[in-house]
Each structure stands twice: as C-alpha cells, then as structure tokens.
Amino acid sequence: MKLAQLSTRYPPGLGGVERHVAEISAELGARGHTVRVLTSDLYREYPWERLPASVLRQERTAFGTIERLPVWSLPGGLHYPFFRGLMRALEADPADVVHAHTYGTHQVAVAHRYHRRTGTPYVLTAHFHPITSIEGGWFRHRLRGLYDRRLAAPIVADAARLIVQSKEEERLLRALSIPLPPVRIVPPGYTPFPAPADGVQFRARYGISGPYVLFVGRLASNKGLGALLEAFAPLARREPTASLVLIGPDGGMQAVLQARVRQLGIADQVHLLGWVPDEAMLAAAFREARFFVLPSEYEAFGLVLLEAMGQGT
Known part of the structure; x- marks a missing residue:
C-alpha cells in the first residue's frame, strides 16, 4: 500500500509529533508499505527557522521518501504555516491513503480538499491542543475559536478515522460539538534510548x-x-x-x-x-x-x- 504522511515538521526538526511521524513511517515501511513523507523545510516555528541547506529537501529512505516543501506564513499573531505545492505533490504521485497530522493545520485542510477532489481516504491524527494552550495570546485564541466554530467540522468529519492518544484528548474534541468520524485511541510508543553515558x-x-x-x-x-x-x-x-x-x-x-x-x-x-x-x-x-x-x-x-x-x- 502507498501511504502519504503529511506533517508540519519532521526530524531533524525537534518535537513529539516529529518523532511520532518518523517512527510510524519506519514501522509501516518495515511492514511492507511504501511511505512518502510530505513535510516542510522548517526546523522550528518559534522563532521561525528553516532547515540548513545541508538537510536534503528530497531524500530516499528504507521506507520510501521524504520531501521537504517550502512554507510561508503571515506575520505576528496571524502566524500559520502554509505549504507551497502540497496539493500538486499529492496529485503527482497519488497515494492509497493519506495520513494527516495535527488538527487545525494547513496540511489537514489540503488532505480534506484532496479527498473531495479524488476520493482518496485520509486519516487524521489530531495531536489536539485546546485553545487555552495555544501560543500567541488572546488574539491567537480568538482565531482558533473561529476555526473550531466555522471551519473544523467538515475537515474532521470527512476523515476515514480520527486517531487520538488518550480518552482525555477524545473528550476535548467531543467538547467542540462537531461531528466526529470513527475514533480510535492509539497511545504512542517510543524507541528506548541506548545505554546511558556515564x-x-x-x-x-x-x-x-x-x-x-x-x-x-x-x-x-x-x-x-x-x-x-x-x-x-x-x-x-x-x-x-x-x-x-x-x-x-x-x-x-x-x-x-x-x-x-x-x-x-x-x-x-x-x-x-x-x-x-x-x-x-x-x-x-x-x-x-x-x-x-x-x-x-x-x-x-x-x-x-x-x-x-x-x-x-
């Protein structure tokens, strides 16, 4: 099966979601699937920093490929990473299933539009954060509230599956009072560290x-x-x-x-x-x-x- 993973960042970008996507991509590859990771050229968002030129923008791996696309953002409180060419990339090499990561992000909206256009199913792993934990203060909180009330419902509801990591995360999503697709609770694992140094x-x-x-x-x-x-x-x-x-x-x-x-x-x-x-x-x-x-x-x-x-x- 050909799978496309969509994520804002990917290692060497640092973070829990980044590691999660990397580890499940490797595991899916080990099970015989072909995985194509479509991610950005960002190292981090706060402060905004792109990956150095030494990090390949297109990379072959044991599980498939990693493609790091350019992104841009509006300034200040309107900060929101937009991918350049993500839809074109999906259309150029169609996948059997699209797996989009992180509620409220541009890549999830693109996965939804791609589904509407082609019928390709997408899975959403929410990595959900409530409004109170969103960075950027009251203005960002109001923008997020607008998204929750006006935009989120069809994007979430049309997913073939919604993956959450805990019952609490599911509860918070249900509290939005939007229709949810079938929900699966899949706690993340992790790769143990090597033996500690002295x-x-x-x-x-x-x-x-x-x-x-x-x-x-x-x-x-x-x-x-x-x-x-x-x-x-x-x-x-x-x-x-x-x-x-x-x-x-x-x-x-x-x-x-x-x-x-x-x-x-x-x-x-x-x-x-x-x-x-x-x-x-x-x-x-x-x-x-x-x-x-x-x-x-x-x-x-x-x-x-x-x-x-x-x-x-």
Missing part, C-alpha cells in the same frame, strides 16, 4: 554538580516554564546546591526565561543546555536527575514522560 561525564560536560530537577522539551510559552522558575526559586534559596536543568531548543521563550532567572537571582542554579543530540548523554541526564518535571499547560500525551520513566526517573 553520569560523571554528563555532569562534567555541562558543568552540573549536586542534585538537580530536570525539564526536557521546547522552551515554549505553553510549557509552563515561567511557573517552574517561580516554584524553583524558593527551593534554590533554601538548597544552594540544587539546580534546575532545562534541556531543549528555543521555542520562543529562551530570552524571557533568561531574564526572569536573573530577576529571581538564581542564574547560578539554572542551566539552559539547549538540545542534547547525543541520546546516550540525554539518557544520562534523565538517570542523574533527582526528579523530572513537565509543567506544561497541556500535552496530548507527552513522550518525554515515557523517556523519563524508561530511565527510572
């Missing part, structure tokens, strides 16, 4: 001593990191050997967090490491942590929780 080596590389609290994820406004800093500050004053370690790429909040750390007077006890690409070293970060925190306002699932539990944290 903890002493991890601490020496990143200059960390003493017990520490660990967060891993994008430094984004919906991750609850401001509240985490406020909660850590009194602990830092009471326990001067304790540290807070934040691992992850900037999702638009790094400068804000750095400023708040200075205001709270805890700069010596907060370590922003950026992304740690070495998975053995990342596993060591989990293993060495006193405990792991995920203060997000909302997560459709949160693969990082599985990663932490996998290391016994």
Whole structure:
C-alpha cells in the first residue's frame, strides 16, 4: 500500500509529533508499505527557522521518501504555516491513503480538499491542543475559536478515522460539538534510548554538580516554564546546591526565561543546555536527575514522560 504522511515538521526538526511521524513511517515501511513523507523545510516555528541547506529537501529512505516543501506564513499573531505545492505533490504521485497530522493545520485542510477532489481516504491524527494552550495570546485564541466554530467540522468529519492518544484528548474534541468520524485511541510508543553515558561525564560536560530537577522539551510559552522558575526559586534559596536543568531548543521563550532567572537571582542554579543530540548523554541526564518535571499547560500525551520513566526517573 502507498501511504502519504503529511506533517508540519519532521526530524531533524525537534518535537513529539516529529518523532511520532518518523517512527510510524519506519514501522509501516518495515511492514511492507511504501511511505512518502510530505513535510516542510522548517526546523522550528518559534522563532521561525528553516532547515540548513545541508538537510536534503528530497531524500530516499528504507521506507520510501521524504520531501521537504517550502512554507510561508503571515506575520505576528496571524502566524500559520502554509505549504507551497502540497496539493500538486499529492496529485503527482497519488497515494492509497493519506495520513494527516495535527488538527487545525494547513496540511489537514489540503488532505480534506484532496479527498473531495479524488476520493482518496485520509486519516487524521489530531495531536489536539485546546485553545487555552495555544501560543500567541488572546488574539491567537480568538482565531482558533473561529476555526473550531466555522471551519473544523467538515475537515474532521470527512476523515476515514480520527486517531487520538488518550480518552482525555477524545473528550476535548467531543467538547467542540462537531461531528466526529470513527475514533480510535492509539497511545504512542517510543524507541528506548541506548545505554546511558556515564553520569560523571554528563555532569562534567555541562558543568552540573549536586542534585538537580530536570525539564526536557521546547522552551515554549505553553510549557509552563515561567511557573517552574517561580516554584524553583524558593527551593534554590533554601538548597544552594540544587539546580534546575532545562534541556531543549528555543521555542520562543529562551530570552524571557533568561531574564526572569536573573530577576529571581538564581542564574547560578539554572542551566539552559539547549538540545542534547547525543541520546546516550540525554539518557544520562534523565538517570542523574533527582526528579523530572513537565509543567506544561497541556500535552496530548507527552513522550518525554515515557523517556523519563524508561530511565527510572
């Protein structure tokens, strides 16, 4: 069977959805299907950054192909990635089934139009986030509300299947009071890390001593990191050997967090490491942590929780 996977980003872009698409594409390929990933040339959206030229825009893999198409966006609060040529790409090499990822995105709308035009069935994996967790403040929340009320119903209802990762995600979608297709709850799995590197080596590389609290994820406004800093500050004053370690790429909040750390007077006890690409070293970060925190306002699932539990944290 020929399958087309549509996703806003794909590795080396970082994030849970990106990893999810990569892993199911590989698994589908291992089962004998031909998978074509149609994604964007973005590394991240906040701040807007494209993949470097060294990342191939067309790539052959064991499961099929990856095609990274250009995208553009309106500025400011109207931010919304639009694909250039996604419909043409689907029409040029028709798939038996289209699998579109992430409720409310342009690729899902294109999958719907393609279905209307050709009859090709599409599956929607929602990766749903409620309005309250949408980045960008009240204006973005109002735009999302308009989408939910006026645009979402046919796009969601016409899907052959709606895949969610938990009963709570299904409940939130049903609360929109739009017609839903048959729903399947499919919790995500994850590929375990390799054996962790030596903890002493991890601490020496990143200059960390003493017990520490660990967060891993994008430094984004919906991750609850401001509240985490406020909660850590009194602990830092009471326990001067304790540290807070934040691992992850900037999702638009790094400068804000750095400023708040200075205001709270805890700069010596907060370590922003950026992304740690070495998975053995990342596993060591989990293993060495006193405990792991995920203060997000909302997560459709949160693969990082599985990663932490996998290391016994």
